[in-house]
Amino acid sequence: MTEQSCRLCKGELREVLDLGRQPISNAFVRAEDAAKVPFFRLAIGLCNSCAMVQQLDEVPPNQMFHAEYPYRASGSALIRKHGADVAERIIQTCPRGHDRFVVEVGSNDGVMLKRLTDAGIRHLGVDPAAVAADVAQTSGVNVWKEFFNASTATRIRDEHGPAHLIYSANTISHISYLDSIFLGVDILLAPDGLFVFEDRYLGDIVNCVYFDQIYDEHIYLFSVRSVQAMAAQFGFELIDAEHLPLHGGSIRYTVARAGTSKPTAAVAEFLVRESAQGLAEEATFVEFSAAVDHIRTDLVSLLRDLRADGRRVVGYGATSRSATVMNYCGIGPELLPMVCDSTPEKQGCLTPGTKIPVCPPESFSNPYPDYALLFAWNHAEEIMAKERLFHESGGRWILYAPKVHLA
Numbered sequence: 001m002t003e004q005s006c007r008l009c010k011g012e013l014r015e016v017l018d019l020g021r022q023p024i025s026n027a028f029v030r031a032e033d034a035a036k037v038p039f040f041r042l043a044i045g046l047c048n049s050c051a052m053v054q055q056l057d058e059v060p061p062n063q064m065f066h067a068e069y070p071y072r073a074s075g076s077a078l079i080r081k082h083g084a085d086v087a088e089r090i091i092q093t094c095p096r097g098h099d100r101f102v103v104e105v106g107s108n109d110g111v112m113l114k115r116l117t118d119a120g121i122r123h124l125g126v127d128p129a130a131v132a133a134d135v136a137q138t139s140g141v142n143v144w145k146e147f148f149n150a151s152t153a154t155r156i157r158d159e160h161g162p163a164h165l166i167y168s169a170n171t172i173s174h175i176s177y178l179d180s181i182f183l184g185v186d187i188l189l190a191p192d193g194l195f196v197f198e199d200r201y202l203g204d205i206v207n208c209v210y211f212d213q214i215y216d217e218h219i220y221l222f223s224v225r226s227v228q229a230m231a232a233q234f235g236f237e238l239i240d241a242e243h244l245p246l247h248g249g250s251i252r253y254t255v256a257r258a259g260t261s262k263p264t265a266a267v268a269e270f271l272v273r274e275s276a277q278g279l280a281e282e283a284t285f286v287e288f289s290a291a292v293d294h295i296r297t298d299l300v301s302l303l304r305d306l307r308a309d310g311r312r313v314v315g316y317g318a319t320s321r322s323a324t325v326m327n328y329c330g331i332g333p334e335l336l337p338m339v340c341d342s343t344p345e346k347q348g349c350l351t352p353g354t355k356i357p358v359c360p361p362e363s364f365s366n367p368y369p370d371y372a373l374l375f376a377w378n379h380a381e382e383i384m385a386k387e388r389l390f391h392e393s394g395g396r397w398i399l400y401a402p403k404v405h406l407a
């Protein structure tokens with residue numbers, strides 16, 4: 001189904017980028033199932049009314065977020081630290097002796113809630129990724145293995161009472177039916193409660209040509225302007241925006257019931273910067289598209305040249321993002337014979353659409369390749385430190401944003 005109008009405000013959607021036919025980005029499957037991976041059209045539209053950037057087509061949520069959803073938040077030291085920091089902030093701001101109730105939408109393997117469990121804070125995670133939720137439950141975290149929406153919110157409130165904080169990381173932008181999410185927040189949130197969510201930031205995506213941040217799960221690419229409009233539409237107000245370095249640049253949005261808190265200066269400052277950057281203008285995306293096209297040409301010619309020179313190149317990090325890069329550029333096993341990844345659920349499977357075998361990280365050093373295409377660039381520091389010997393023995397990392405370059 002192709003959207004013609006904005007999912008939020010029903011304004012006109014203009015197509016601004018087409019990344020072609022793409023598979024479900026987290027569909028890592030065994031060879032015998034590779035032909036069954038569903039494809040869809042990955043194209044982006046800009047709402048000329050509320051400025052929300054969103055996908056034109058959408059993959060049904062249960063095809064992406066099912067029991068076996070392979071992503072594990074705890075797989076990265078960076079994300080573990082982030083989860084711990086968020087939990088610490090929540091613990092610090094919970095007045096002692098007050099009974100606080102915290103709900104996390106998209107709690108995955110409990111990387112954040114585990115800390116709240118240990119601190120004795122009443123909490124509930126909501127996540128349909130049942131296998132990840134099992135991991136959380138093993139460490140004592142309370143989880144409902146469901147999608148969050150107005151109906152789940154009603155049941156949570158009936159059972160646990162109102163939430164003082166609803167927190168979510170990298171989940172809200174994955175959900176097309178935001179009307180039901182906000183209705184759920186309205187039902188569940190205490191009158192003075194806060195809805196805090198973090199998502200990748202359109203400003204960084206455009207600035208750094210992170211076109212691989214666009215894949216099935218990222219239905220929306222939020223900006224401060226579009227989130228402000230969205231909150232207002234549902235009777236809420238964006239009262240703070242904080243930039244985070246995570247995932248190549250994210251924003252933590254704090255939303256309250258309209259009129260209950262005064263917005264910080266940061267919100268207005270972001271709006272000024274976004275306007276200067278042209279985040280609501282089609283011309284910005286014409287330029288972005290041209291830069292993406294350039295990356296494809298350069299990356300494919302680099303990989304072909306290296307193959308012609310007899311150099312061995314492998315991929316590092318079978319990220320969801322890598323599906324967009326590989327499928328858009330047409331990079332298959334002939335250019336990249338393997339991708340290594342630390343997620344056990346991905347190992348032994350093929351990359352979606354491009355059918356490149358995913359191997360454990362031990363295969364990387366056995367022997368080292370000449371070049372490694374770093375798909376998990378948001379974990380560059382951690383990975384480069386871990387694979388220091390690769391670089392020291394003459395290996396080079398290939399990066400592709402904002403331009404193809406070696407490190």
Ligand code: TYD
Nearest residue numbers: 076317318319320321341342343376379383
């Ligand atoms: P991530 O950036 O967390 O998410 P996404 O899939 O949403 O793009 O993915 C990081 C991937 O990289 C994940 O599959 C695990 C892998 N990885 C490694 O193989 N080694 C590492 O040291 C790290 C940090 C990640």
Ligand code: ZN
Nearest residue numbers: 006009047050
């Ligand atoms: Zn709109």
